[in-house]
Amino acid sequence: MLQQTRVETVIPYWxxxxxxxxxxxxxxxxxxDDVYVLWTGLGYYSRARNLKYAAETxxxxxxxxxxxxxxxxxxxxxxxxxxxxxxxxxxFGLEEPLVDGNVIRVxxxxxxxxxxxxxxxxxxxxxxxxxxxxxxxxxxxxxQALMELGAxxxxxxxxxxxxxxxxxxxxxxxxxxxxxxxxxxxxxKPKPMRAVAAWIERDGKILVVRRPEKGLMAGLWExxxxxxxxxxxxxxxxxxxxxxxxGLGVRDPISAGHIEHIFTHRxxxxxxxxxxxxxxxxxxxxxxxxxxxxxxNTFLELAHAGSTRKAMRLLGLTDExxxxxxxxxxx
DNA sequence: CAATCGTGGGT
DNA sequence: TACCCAAGATT
Numbered sequence: 100m101l102q103q104t105r106v107e108t109v110i111p112y113w114x115x116x117x118x119x120x121x122x123x124x125x126x127x128x129x130x131x132d133d134v135y136v137l138w139t140g141l142g143y144y145s146r147a148r149n150l151k152y153a154a155e156t157x158x159x160x161x162x163x164x165x166x167x168x169x170x171x172x173x174x175x176x177x178x179x180x181x182x183x184x185x186x187x188x189x190x191f192g193l194e195e196p197l198v199d200g201n202v203i204r205v206x207x208x209x210x211x212x213x214x215x216x217x218x219x220x221x222x223x224x225x226x227x228x229x230x231x232x233x234x235x236x237x238x239x240x241x242x243q244a245l246m247e248l249g250a251x252x253x254x255x256x257x258x259x260x261x262x263x264x265x266x267x268x269x270x271x272x273x274x275x276x277x278x279x280x281x282x283x284x285x286x287x288k289p290k291p292m293r294a295v296a297a298w299i300e301r302d303g304k305i306l307v308v309r310r311p312e313k314g315l316m317a318g319l320w321e322x323x324x325x326x327x328x329x330x331x332x333x334x335x336x337x338x339x340x341x342x343x344x345x346g347l348g349v350r351d352p353i354s355a356g357h358i359e360h361i362f363t364h365r366x367x368x369x370x371x372x373x374x375x376x377x378x379x380x381x382x383x384x385x386x387x388x389x390x391x392x393x394x395x396n397t398f399l400e401l402a403h404a405g406s407t408r409k410a411m412r413l414l415g416l417t418d419e420x421x422x423x424x425x426x427x428x429x430x
Numbered sequence: 431c432a433a434t435c436g437t438g439g440g441t
Numbered sequence: 442t443a444c445c446c447a448a449g450a451t452t
Contacts, residue, residue, distance in 0.1 A: 101448040108438065108447085142436025145451080179450045199448050219431080246448055255446060256441060286445085287433095315435070362436060405437060434452080440445085 102146060102182065106250075112141050123163050126154035135318055135402030144317055144404070149177025169195045180226075189239035196229030197242050198222070201249025207281030208253060211270030216281040253277075289366040295337045296324030296407075297372045298414050299349060306345065306382065307398060309389035315362070320401040322371070322410055323387070333370040341374075345390065346383025349374040356413055360406035371410045 100109045100116070116137050120126040126134070131151055138147040153175040157165060165186065166172055172183040184197030198206075206225050207216050214221060233241050252259045260272050271277035299306040299322075308323045310316050325340040327333060337352040352372035360367045382390050393401075395416060403411075 103436085103447055103449050105438075105447050140437075142438090143449085145435070146449095149450080177450065181449060185448065197448080200446070201448070243448085250448085283445095288444090317435085360436095362434095364434065432452100435450090437447100439447095441443100 123154050123157050126151055127158040139402050146177055152176045167191045188242045194233050194238045196233045198225050198229050201246040204281050205245055205249045205253050208271035208277050209269045217283050289361055289364055292365050293329055293368045294324055294326045295333050295370050296322035296410055297337060297341055297374055299374055299376050301376050304392040305395050307391055307393055308387040311388055316404040320403050321407045337372050344385050347380050348377045358409040358413055367406060371413050
């Protein structure tokens, strides 16, 4: 959960997750759909699938106990170099290093690294240095201290150098350029993208579809729809797309408005329509892995992404149901 | 190696 | 507003 996600964001999800799946065995036995529900709103949903798959592997191949070496941990789905180092050092007390965004920033400043820190060369060197530092009796504490230093004092903007315990050892502090480090390649802007989605009602129920297990919002439920050209008319394309993806003919799509949603690499403009399916038709899916006709309010109980949540709100679905069941109001 | 994969907070 | 960033991993 912590991969690319702030601790404060993770905490309520972590409590709910552990309440549902307190053991590796319980997660291994779980229904993947239920795991996705607990991940709703957290993002990077492949982590949920990988975590469940890893739990199954641990039960099947490791007697239900996590392997106690960084090398073996890395063989599990979703566990890369950082996570293996974190588990090995913090949970097992092994002298294994870790390098995350915080550590990169701390090292770049302390050591005065003024070249691109995203290069393979520099990253490799940082891992070597972390490996030298972690030797000792409390490797987990050393690793967490490095990350905490980066998160609390040695922050990306306005680092609190005055309170830093290693100020006098810091090259960037001496040079006075801490705020401009580390140097990174700038990331491309999110590309504009348009899509339509439809509330299709029949006999008081609406049609929802499940996305494939790979790609954007993998495995999540959404309103049926699809991508359209940047200059196309949403209303015209809506009926055509529904015919393509669910095999339903609809009449008179009426726009309920647009929502905007920013992903890391996409800027989505989603136009949402209400329409009715012509009677006596069967759903014929294309691209989706499942579909259901559900009572509208129960959509909130299925795993879904933030963009779908916005569409729901636009269509008048409130989050009263999930708010009742959750300690914290879902985003 | 570059692209992909979410979302929320901060400046 | 626009951009950066977060206890990264996978393809």
